Amino acid sequence: MGDKGEILDIKIADLKATAPHFQTHSTDLAKALTKLRTALGAAGSPWGDDEQGTAFHRAYGPHVTQLENAAQILSGGLASVHEAMTDMADGHIDHEELVRAMFGRISVKGGESEGDGR
Template sequence: MAGGNTGASGRAGGEFVLKPWELRGEGREFEKLGGELAKAVTALEQGLAALGAPWGADQPGSGFAAVYGQARGELVDGLRGLAGRVTGVGAGLHTMAGRTADADSSAASGFGATAVPGAAGSAGAPGVSPVTSAVYSTAPGATPGAVPAVPEDRPV
């Protein structure tokens, strides 16, 4: 992706950090890529249409046209669907960023704290609360402020 550090934190103990501002940035990248792919599909479709039907109307040409027409439609439809899904990943990352920010703010207020102003890349933007990055731990004895790992079920 765009060089973000939204995934593994590099810390020992199985922690990962979610930074809403990075998720939003990656979401914008996916949306941009989806839009570029959609434009490329349109250009491909127009280019193929401009070729016309150079295979002829004889028996071999007609056989080719029947298979080509179906395959061409499936290819273009599949590529359009892929462009939509890539764009959808971007929208999903925006949703994930918002939910992470909301969860962090809610957790902080539950402990009587507030989020750190200016920590988010969109601090000061209308309707956007400044939040810190969320740290989730999967290690026993995690540092304070980290969400504890869910204990695994063990037979008695």
């Protein structure tokens, strides 16, 4: 058992306190992605449409799309970590109460475990 009677010694308060940070950073990243898309959209094609500009865009364009997609995935991932940590904390509370109830019915006498008469 943990220091405060926890059976599995998972710090539920830490999980619940940390989880919102993932949501905050997810939101921050989504805002940054919107700013990036807006700025790049406003810039248009400043490299021009000559041969050199076309070659640059052919190399540059796909990377912008990959960066935007990766940032979108990361933003969603951070949000899901927030949800998962919150669910894990809530589930752990329920699980710990179940384990405590199961083992609370067992008494130890003379080194042998005895059930609750079932």
